[in-house]
Amino acid sequence: MKTTIEEKNGELVATFEGRLDTAASVQTAKDIEPLNDCSGQDIILDCTHLDYIASSGLRLFLGVLKDAKVKGSKVYVKGLNNDLKSVFAMTGFINLFEFK
Amino acid sequence: MDRKQLKLQNDVQLVPQLALFVDEVCEDAGLDMATTMKLNLAIEEAVVNVMNYAYPQDTVGDIYIEAQADDEQLEFDISDSGSPFDPTVRQEVDTTLSAEERPIGGLGIHLVRQIMDSINYERVGGNNILRLVKKLK
Numbered sequence: 047m048k049t050t051i052e053e054k055n056g057e058l059v060a061t062f063e064g065r066l067d068t069a070a071s072v073q074t075a076k077d078i079e080p081l082n083d084c085s086g087q088d089i090i091l092d093c094t095h096l097d098y099i100a101s102s103g104l105r106l107f108l109g110v111l112k113d114a115k116v117k118g119s120k121v122y123v124k125g126l127n128n129d130l131k132s133v134f135a136m137t138g139f140i141n142l143f144e145f146k
Numbered sequence: 147m148d149r150k151q152l153k154l155q156n157d158v159q160l161v162p163q164l165a166l167f168v169d170e171v172c173e174d175a176g177l178d179m180a181t182t183m184k185l186n187l188a189i190e191e192a193v194v195n196v197m198n199y200a201y202p203q204d205t206v207g208d209i210y211i212e213a214q215a216d217d218e219q220l221e222f223d224i225s226d227s228g229s230p231f232d233p234t235v236r237q238e239v240d241t242t243l244s245a246e247e248r249p250i251g252g253l254g255i256h257l258v259r260q261i262m263d264s265i266n267y268e269r270v271g272g273n274n275i276l277r278l279v280k281k282l283k
Contacts, residue, residue, distance in 0.1 A: 065162075065165070067161045067162065067165065067190060068158045068161045068190060068194045069158055069159045069160070069161040069162055072158075098183060098186070098187075100161075100187060100190050100191065100194070100254075101191055101253035101254040101256075101257055102194070104253055105250050105251070105253065108245065108248060108250060109250065111245045112245055112246065115245060115246065128180070129179075129180050129183045129184075132180075132184070133187065133257070136241075136256075136257060136260040136261070137241055137253055137256065137257065138241025138242060138243075141241075141242070142244070142245045142248070
């Protein structure tokens with residue numbers, strides 16, 4: 047699992063690659079800490095190369111969204127494959143996020 | 147399919163070993179990639195629940211995962227010798243709440259319920275046994 051954060055065109059982009067299972071979520075939680083420093087920019091969670099997500103990963107996404115809402119930022123989820131979309135649907139996360 | 151068994155300790159860093167086991171079971175049962183991903187998710191959530199709650203913190207305990215399939219169904223038994231713990235009585239999460247209202251937990255067992263066709267918990271002779279069944283027809 048690899049996570050990178052960069053600022054692009056005034057947006058914070060977090061790119062996830064690999065399997066975000068319970069084991070990986072401990073490190074991923076640390077890797078996405080810079081998103082907490084966001085001061086009103088929109089946040090993109092780029093999942094184009096994400097193969098798998100467990101509830102521990104979904105919790106991280108929900109945490110990002112909760113923090114961002116307080117600051118007035120929008121959070122977009124980008125590039126979800128159909129399998130992951132079904133996980134977002136099963137958990138109701140499909141209604142929480144905006145998708146690109 | 148022959149009965150397959152995996153023994154893990156209560157350490158979530160061992161989840162990748164569990165994923166390899168579930169992949170192998172699903173491949174032998176002839177399941178497609180999408181179903182395999184969902185079963186991986188359900189079994190991971192159920193096993194992580196046991197890893198986190200069955201044994202007192204900082205004590206090492208064993209968890210056994212057994213899988214068996216026939217033409218009708220694929221069955222996973224997850225067992226441990228920790229304290230009695232029935233995840234099936236956990237209250238259902240409300241997936242219609244807004245981000246502000248959504249509690250951060252409770253998603254794991256919800257996913258298990260969504261993906262599997264049945265979940266049964268039994269306490270037998272000092273062991274917790276959780277049986278998860280996916281119908282194949």
